[in-house]
Amino acid sequence: MFSRILICLCIATTPVLSLIKIVKNASGAKPTQPEFCLVTCAGSTGAGITTWTVHAADKMVTTVDMSECGFVDVPVVTTSLAGSGWHDLQKGVSAPWSISKTGFQIAVLDNGKAPSVSLAQQNKWHVNWIAVGYNCI
Helix, strand or coil, X not given: CHHHHHHXXXXXXXXXXXXXXXXXXXXXXXXXXXXXXXXXXXXXXCCCCCCCEEEECCEEEEEEECHHHCCCCCCEEEEEEECCCCHHHCECCCCCECCCCCEEEEEEECCCCCCCHHHHHHCCCEEEEEEEEECCC
16 A cells, blocks of 8 residues: 555656757747746737727737746747738738747737728737747746
8 A cells, every 4th residue: 555655756756858849949049947947828819809009101000918827038929910801911910029938919010901909900900929938946
């Protein structure tokens, strides 16, 4: 009986290896944090509720909040623009910028039909995103 308890304790205290791996971080360097600190966090700015602001005549911007993910360093971020129309003609949406451990910005640029807040709201444009990063050091 004692050997069964000991085996169970060993299994219960063995660190779990992450199924996620980052080979290069957002700076292009090999990560130094332990793999068990890796997390995937995903979200959306919400269909019909995303706040878009005009940044220039041919450019709109939205800010994505990732603060609930708990990243301790800048994660690797992938994005897409979803909606019910015209979103597939825009450009810039797969190029997040000002990425930090708590959020980033996405710009939608003119690509044949100038983006506007009313067009984005009417077609429920929103940003879907996935971020992979570390939540411990």
